[in-house]
Amino acid sequence: MTAPLAPQYDPSAIEAPLYAWWQERGFYHADAHGEGEPYVIQIPPPNVTAVLHVGHGLNNTIQDVLIRFERMRGRRTLWLPGTDHAGIATQNVVEKLLAKEGLTRFDVGRDAFVARVWEFVNTTGGQILDQLKALGASCDWSRTYFTLDEGLSRAVREVFVRLYEQELIYRGKYIINWCPRCLTALSNEEAEKEETDGQIWHLRYPLADGSGSLVVATTRPETMLGDSAVAVHPDDPRYALLIGKHLRLPLIDRLIPIIGDDAVDPAFGSGAVKVTPAHDQTDFEIGKRHELEQIDILTPDAHINDNAPERFRGLDRFEARKRIVAEFTAAGLLEKLEPHRHAVGHCYRCGTVVEPRLSDQWFVKMQPLATPALAAYREGRISFIPERQGDNYAMWLENIRDWCISRQLWWGHRIPVWSCQTDGCTTTIVARDVPTRCTACGGTVVQDEDVLDTWFSSWLVPFSSLGWPDNTADLKAFYPGTTLVTAPEILFFWVARMIMAGLEFQGEVPFGTVYLHGTVRDTQHRKMSKSLGNGIDPLEVIDRFGADALRYTMVSGMAVGTDLILDPADLEASFAPGRNFANKLWNIGRFLLGHLEAGAVPVGDVPERELTLADRWILARAQETITTATLHYERFRLNDAAAAVYHFLWSDLADWYLEQVKPRLYGNHPGGETARAVAAHVFNVALRLLHPVMPFVTETLWKRLPGSAEAASISVAPWPVAADGRQDPAALIDFGALQAVVGAVRMLRAEYGVSPGATVNVTVADPSDAVRRAIAADSDAIRRLAKIAQLDVGLAPSEAGGAMVLEDQTMIIVPLGDLVDLEKECVRLGNEADKLEQLVRNQELKLGNENFVGRAPPAIIAKEREKLEGWRAQAATLREQRKALGCPD
């Protein structure tokens, strides 16, 4: 593992072997009996049939960053992975496979079908978990679960039975969302409302007594086949006299009453509503209040059934709509037609328009579970990032509706309810274990055909994955967990329900913090999706640029509460920041390691007096970086943490420190040992700070650093603490002055087109104290970095040269003789001076304003005065220089 570094950074050569080594060494296995405060993240279990997409990439990168950070901080971390059986989704996949053979699930039968799904899952399922390994995910794979495992299934049955016994689970005939394609009930959350352009038809229904007619408005004319009344508002004067009369339903000739009900909005449409209790939620309720007949006119796959006149039977619901409208038109009963925009429910798995359908289903009574979940949030036991997501959570809980948990599928947890088959015996058995006989009459029992909603197993994951209902060591050690990282889309599906389940069955919230991150979108801000073809395959990105590049790019582009925009059409551009940075790190490592072959002494052993200004500066910067990066990681500001380390490594370490100490690293320079010690140390610190984001490169380089033997892997090395740097404000100031001097000379050189190889002479006039100290400390470095032959310090000379005034009013003059275009220099100096004088005038106005001086805090006023003096002096120096050069006024 510690072969010399290849000259070229090649992520594909290092990442896979490194991951295998991490696994082999078991660094990410959590010990239930170990030391340290637990830190637990439950992975949002991906569908067992899923393949990694960029959304998973982002979600799991964030989790891995957090878990690696906390692991290095000494927490006993557990990142618990698993997969979800994903009832509808998985069943759909296998049904599609069957369809290729020309078969339906009904052709093969339930048992054979379920066996087929298991076979599919066992052979191809869970590949996403292997793909997560390519990403670098430091999960504890030894604990990997599947929601249909025996253990988790046992938890599901236990919960069902307990809730049933508390009368929180009930069965009943209600209007539910039905997917006519998946042939199952859906929960409210699974029926996604989408704004759709539709139409509203105004249909005329004649009164039975022939005394007139009444117009109803509907968006679904086909449901008129199931109408059992027309409702108006009881106080609507237009219809007051009609209440109690009957209408003759066109096309069918059924007599239906006109009723009064508060649910009707007199202002909408005609103020009269057709009531179809079997096909609409509101109508169902109206129907109950008025004891109306519930006429179901649709088959499960949404074709007209035998309750309708023969000519409509067998028609698809949308065909039927056309037919009905045509017949109304023909009969002169279509009053008018208007465009209408409204929300239509769609199946979240297949997109089919959902049908409100009357059927017998199992429900969980949610109110009693929601109350403690709301309280937990209000009392601060759960917090959301970004905070505003908490309002969403609370609002949903406040308006919670009962949860329809039965699904008419074959793939999933079978509902643990059996009914007696004996005539006259109505015994229902709800049991943890399969009963053999009816407990009342001893007759044979038959299990409910339905399975449970997938989320009925995933809401238990925070404890079921740890062995619940047994009181296992894992459960004791790792419940409650710590942080949950997921997308806002499943806040209600999963997050809120886990909180409810955790409180109900464990008496504690399952995690304290919920971090809801944004969505990955394309440059047109469209969500990435297969159907749009605008997706990014993370595996392709890993293949081309490496997992570290992918991770860095995602982390640095993801601020709290925002979406991540990437361009699928230009992966090169999208992932350049990460790739460039990884490459830069590699080369820093190559350079540094090349000079560390003889080893390095611990920086603590270096006598204070041997530290040069640059050494002190980089140690001070290291300390600042440790502090800020740590704080940002703690606050979930991962992009800021990454940026802080990026800046330290690239700008501070590579661009300045390493350039500055190069001569000391070469050969047997007296300061060499110190430089090696400092460089090795700060690089070590920075690699550790970056490891959560870029685990592979950092590990590869870190292992080769002298002094890394303290830990077997950087991923279990201690997190840097402030004392690993050095507080040294003076070094920050003085090295800053050095940088300013070098920068000024470089600027002037570029301005005058001095050839890169040529040296120049420089006069530093009226140096500030900091500049004076910087020159005294390291004039060699200044001369080398700015390619200066002779560096003079003194009073401003009146010689022709390029000049520049630093913020601290030090004047930098590069006498360039013929190279200087005097006229151009005069203009440049003049412009600079003008700019400063404008600032001075504004500042004078500000400081002359009595309101400002009277009301602003003294500290601010002092600061503003200082600024004014600085600009004034800079401008004056520039004017002097112009005069010295003989510039015209």
Place this chain on the structure above:
RNA sequence: GGGCGAAUAGCUCAGCUGGUUAGAGCGCCUGCCUUACACGCAGGAUGUCGGGGGUUCGAAUCCCUCUUCGCCCACCA
């Protein structure tokens, strides 16, 4: 119909509790194959901080309003 968020350089975004000569990365321009890195080095340009009003000594930052995008929720047929 309610609720929420966003609008800052050509692009993607920082800018946390109001006081910076408004920043980063990518892209762009100029010059460099300087023996760690051209996926690089040095230098540079670019913004009436979406429009309008207000609060304040002072606003990219707070308030109102308008415009444009986006998200969530909702049984007005």
